[in-house]
Amino acid sequence: MGAVRTGGGVRMRAARIAVVVAGTVALVAGCASGGSGGSGESGGMSAQAHGYLSEALDLLQRESLNTATVDWPKLRGEAFARAAGARTTADTHRAVGGAVAALGDGHSRFYPPGEAAAVDADPVTVDAPTVEQLPGGIARLNLPAVNGSERTYAEYVARGRSAVAGASACGWVVDLRRESGGGMWAPLAVAAPLLGDGPVGAFVTADGTRSVWSVRGGVPFLDGAPQAEPPGAGADAWPGAPVAVLTGPGTGSAGEAVAIAFIGRPDTRSFGARTYGVPTGNAAHRLSDGAVVLLTGAAEADRTGRIHAGPIEPDEPVDTRKEGDPSLAAATGWLGRQASCRSTP
Numbered sequence: 001m002g003a004v005r006t007g008g009g010v011r012m013r014a015a016r017i018a019v020v021v022a023g024t025v026a027l028v029a030g031c032a033s034g035g036s037g038g039s040g041e042s043g044g045m046s047a048q049a050h051g052y053l054s055e056a057l058d059l060l061q062r063e064s065l066n067t068a069t070v071d072w073p074k075l076r077g078e079a080f081a082r083a084a085g086a087r088t089t090a091d092t093h094r095a096v097g098g099a100v101a102a103l104g105d106g107h108s109r110f111y112p113p114g115e116a117a118a119v120d121a122d123p124v125t126v127d128a129p130t131v132e133q134l135p136g137g138i139a140r141l142n143l144p145a146v147n148g149s150e151r152t153y154a155e156y157v158a159r160g161r162s163a164v165a166g167a168s169a170c171g172w173v174v175d176l177r178r179e180s181g182g183g184m185w186a187p188l189a190v191a192a193p194l195l196g197d198g199p200v201g202a203f204v205t206a207d208g209t210r211s212v213w214s215v216r217g218g219v220p221f222l223d224g225a226p227q228a229e230p231p232g233a234g235a236d237a238w239p240g241a242p243v244a245v246l247t248g249p250g251t252g253s254a255g256e257a258v259a260i261a262f263i264g265r266p267d268t269r270s271f272g273a274r275t276y277g278v279p280t281g282n283a284a285h286r287l288s289d290g291a292v293v294l295l296t297g298a299a300e301a302d303r304t305g306r307i308h309a310g311p312i313e314p315d316e317p318v319d320t321r322k323e324g325d326p327s328l329a330a331a332t333g334w335l336g337r338q339a340s341c342r343s344t345p
Contacts, residue, residue: 049086052288053079056096059285063297065206066103075102089289096293105296107253107278113290122148129160129190131167136336139169140328143190143258147182153228160190161218161230164238170343171242171335173328174262177272179255187258188213188220189228196239200261203281203298204307211298213261242267242338244331247314252276256300259312263302269334270314272327277311 045053057076061067076099083095090112097110111119127144134140141164146156172194179187188195192215201213214221218237220228245262247255247270256279262268281298301307316334318327335341 043080043083044085045080045083045092046087049083049088049092052089053083053086053092053095056092056287056293057099059293060099060103060295063283063285063295064103064105064108065280065296065298066105067206070103075099078102089287089291093291096287096291100293100295103296105278105280107280107282107296109294111292111294116286116290116292119147119292122152126152126155126159128156129163129187131163133167133169134173134332136332137168137170137341138173138332138335139167139171140173140175141191141194142175142178143187143255144178145180145182145255146186153183153186156186157189157228157230160186161193161232164190164193165232169238169241170341171244171338172238173244173246173331173335174258175246175328176251176255176259177246177248177327178250179252179258180250180276181253181255181278184254184257185220185222185227187254188215188261189230191258191261192218192220192230193237194239194241194243195261195265196237199303200265201257201303202301204301205298210301213257240267242335242340244268244335245270245314246272246327246331247275247312248273248320248327249276251312253278253280253282256308256312257281260300260302260308263306264304267338269316269331271316271331271334272314272318273320274311274313274317279308279310279312 057079061072064070079095079099082098083092086092093112100108100110127146129144130142132140146152174191174194195215197215197217199212199214203211211223218230219226243262243265245259245268247259251259252275256275259270259275260279279300280296281300282294283297285293285295287293299307299309316330318330320326
């Protein structure tokens, strides 16, 4: 099985198929059978279809974060029953999709070839980060979701870092309420000047292996490999400023990774509502016919070592049913009481 680095790799290589973790596109051959059955037909399936489904199921069992809790004989049996009579790889797609859903992680997805190409497409326009100056010398950094090609990520990072560099602030609000998922390294690259240097989180696989996220000179790294090259890296650092992080149900996947990166940072507090609840790392695995399995293979831990599962609760829950923007009001109120902002007109 060959492997191609993707998903926010070195120099922000194209983060294909909405990946969150700097993952691997594994080219599954789909001709030799894996853990179930042998060559030839089985249950009326052709050798090609049987081998393709076997390889896909082997991939799920080997790489899934939930592999230890899945009843694999049952899952495999149900998948092959669903694919009975399959002659082509396309005939097994429903079975592969059902097996992916049965993993129960709430984050893995199966994309047939046509859908995989659409998910990978660049947006017409890049919804780039913005910085808004608020009263009291506070700045709000809005980090929307992003997904697409290397060009899309580069534009997102360049515009975001330019906005951060041009701000003047005694404290920061980092608004993640529209960061619903996609690539995580671009928003982390924009937020890096606020995070400061050092470890900020980690991926943790089913066997306990940790891959560390860190920031060095304003650049995000994964296990020592740079994941972006922000323009003017290190020149716009704000590592000592107080930060208020805003979260809500629209904060998911990559947005939750950014929220986790701020947990444990000094002079930092989160406000709003609980996040969507998929703080996990995905990798895109491309099958032989162009279909893609976006597979959850890692949990996420903050800089203190705590592994997060399910929705992330804010430090200060806010009743968002109130008029206006109560989460922002709570965040700016807290920032206004911090030493760096108390003396700001």
